[in-house]
Amino acid sequence: MNTKAKLRALRDHMRSSGIHAYLVPSSDPHNSEYIPEAWQRRAYISGFTGSQGEVCVTTSGVALWTDSRYFLQAERELSSSGIRLHKIGIAGTPSLLQWLAGQLPKGGKVGVNPQVVSRQRCLELHRDLSEIGLQLVLVPSDLVDKVWPNQPAIPTDALEVHELKYSGESVISKLKSVRKEMKSRGATAHILNELDSIAWLFNLRGRDVEYNPVFVSYAIIRDNTAHLYLDLRKVTPAVRKHLGKQVQIHRYDAFGDAVKKLAKSRGKVWVHDATATQWMFSLLGKADLLTERSPVTLIKAMKTSKQIKGIAAAHIRDGAAMVKFLSWLDENIGKIPMSELSLEVELERARSASSLYRGPSFSPIIGYAANGAVVHYRAVQATSRQVKARGIMVVDSGGQYPDGTTDITRTVCCGAPTREQMDRFTRVLKGHIAVATTPFPIGTRGPQLEVLARRPLWMAGLNYLHGTGHGVGHYLCVHEGPASLAPRFPNEVLQPGMLLSNEPGYYKDGEYGIRIENLVYVALDKDRPGFYKFENVTMCPIDRRLIDVSLLTAGERKYLNDYHARVRKVLAPKVKGKALTWLRKMTQAI
Numbered sequence: 001m002n003t004k005a006k007l008r009a010l011r012d013h014m015r016s017s018g019i020h021a022y023l024v025p026s027s028d029p030h031n032s033e034y035i036p037e038a039w040q041r042r043a044y045i046s047g048f049t050g051s052q053g054e055v056c057v058t059t060s061g062v063a064l065w066t067d068s069r070y071f072l073q074a075e076r077e078l079s080s081s082g083i084r085l086h087k088i089g090i091a092g093t094p095s096l097l098q099w100l101a102g103q104l105p106k107g108g109k110v111g112v113n114p115q116v117v118s119r120q121r122c123l124e125l126h127r128d129l130s131e132i133g134l135q136l137v138l139v140p141s142d143l144v145d146k147v148w149p150n151q152p153a154i155p156t157d158a159l160e161v162h163e164l165k166y167s168g169e170s171v172i173s174k175l176k177s178v179r180k181e182m183k184s185r186g187a188t189a190h191i192l193n194e195l196d197s198i199a200w201l202f203n204l205r206g207r208d209v210e211y212n213p214v215f216v217s218y219a220i221i222r223d224n225t226a227h228l229y230l231d232l233r234k235v236t237p238a239v240r241k242h243l244g245k246q247v248q249i250h251r252y253d254a255f256g257d258a259v260k261k262l263a264k265s266r267g268k269v270w271v272h273d274a275t276a277t278q279w280m281f282s283l284l285g286k287a288d289l290l291t292e293r294s295p296v297t298l299i300k301a302m303k304t305s306k307q308i309k310g311i312a313a314a315h316i317r318d319g320a321a322m323v324k325f326l327s328w329l330d331e332n333i334g335k336i337p338m339s340e341l342s343l344e345v346e347l348e349r350a351r352s353a354s355s356l357y358r359g360p361s362f363s364p365i366i367g368y369a370a371n372g373a374v375v376h377y378r379a380v381q382a383t384s385r386q387v388k389a390r391g392i393m394v395v396d397s398g399g400q401y402p403d404g405t406t407d408i409t410r411t412v413c414c415g416a417p418t419r420e421q422m423d424r425f426t427r428v429l430k431g432h433i434a435v436a437t438t439p440f441p442i443g444t445r446g447p448q449l450e451v452l453a454r455r456p457l458w459m460a461g462l463n464y465l466h467g468t469g470h471g472v473g474h475y476l477c478v479h480e481g482p483a484s485l486a487p488r489f490p491n492e493v494l495q496p497g498m499l500l501s502n503e504p505g506y507y508k509d510g511e512y513g514i515r516i517e518n519l520v521y522v523a524l525d526k527d528r529p530g531f532y533k534f535e536n537v538t539m540c541p542i543d544r545r546l547i548d549v550s551l552l553t554a555g556e557r558k559y560l561n562d563y564h565a566r567v568r569k570v571l572a573p574k575v576k577g578k579a580l581t582w583l584r585k586m587t588q589a590i
Helices: 003-017 041-046 068-077 096-103 119-131 171-184 195-201 237-246 252-264 278-284 295-301 305-332 340-352 369-373 419-437 446-458 554-574 577-586
Strands: 021-024 054-058 062-066 084-087 109-112 135-138 187-192 217-222 226-230 248-251 268-270 365-368 392-397 408-413 469-471 480-485 499-502 505-508 512-515 518-524 531-536
Touching (some): 171 217, 295 480, 369 392, 392 512, 419 446, 419 499, 446 480
Parallel strands (some): 187 268
Antiparallel strands (some): 469 499
């Protein structure tokens, strides 16, 4: 079925369920950003494949809301669907509530699946809909599933034990930390439904979600026991041995009954209302609840010194692959046919040369010319451009390794850049350097630093609409909370060991895009008591050919030269031949 046929079928089920509107969010039962194909209901019903977005279908209209990373992609993917695109953050964009108020009569019923919305979101919807005379209806059986023939199944691939030499901390130690926090808050049980938290806690990795080494599961931590709920086909003898007696393994579908038993037991149950679903809260009934954020979220984000060493090693490995790819590109551009899609293959080949490579950490973004202006662009056959020896190209990619997750963006000079492109690139570089070099006092939050990245662009009346940085997991999800360098999201105080991206950019619709991204971690500033600083882990040259040196200060030039000298020293032993020659050339002082 095409999108319009799917929507007609969905409306038939809406009528049968007695509802006038149906909300299809991007989320799944585990509050995931990136979800298994089996649960990508919003993508199926709308045709929009971005990671963030929400669709609402009424009997006569349909609309989708998404953020600036996906504006151009959404316009393209929704072009013939009849779905109205609403751009979050743009003046004049109606909210979901405003749109519904104009679509439905008083008393209209808005349905949603309680297994894919958090308790917090559900309460907000109920309150806000009531204020405009509408009703929220919880639909226990997802209506999109009813119109999805041949819906994929959740994968059953075997789990991988994340060895102690990579994880840096045992399961017993991690459980002890969680129980210590539980005791301090008076909780006798803690429920986890976020997949990366569960993978981290039990030192296991899976293949249920593309690019993210997690597995579909729930967990319940008690005072003296730990319980893991998952598809038992994934559990190998090695996994059972690894978990030992400290973790009891159960079927995934036994979780609901386990939660009901918790509701009847004495003691306080810790479950986060912003991440756990309304379905889970309905099972808990009148249990004594603690609805704060899980302690795992912050502990996981603060990488240990051993993890930081592993992350640095992964980035050296990844940097060598990037140098091999970029030197090959420089040598062959304009000489052999190449497209965005063929470059993805070449980049994957470079990374795959490492025996520790576990696959991409996200879908590569290789955007040549105008495609580079699409922030989260993904090349497909219909959009893939031929890459020529002119203009500029954005290459944003990353790899998964057992000792770290990488995420790097380089803007590549394919031919002689224009003065405007050099100006914009240099302003983005200045902002990147400002974030990398500015010490900040203990207690600082991401948005307080984010303005540093934007200032050089603001001074020219320019801006970019995405955040400047996100947290990154340790052989986990490439997007990880709770800290970020972004203006519109809740932000945790920056603390030692937090790994974040530093990625300002600039985008000219229909012409080109620019982004420079390194990963950095928070470290103590030994020269300034009471201050932290960022340390780079990404090792790869920044394209010197795009820099207008006259716009750089002496301090900025020194930073870039020092960074390139370090990159050359670290990567030179890892590459040879033409790649080594290219590395030396691209890291010369300016």
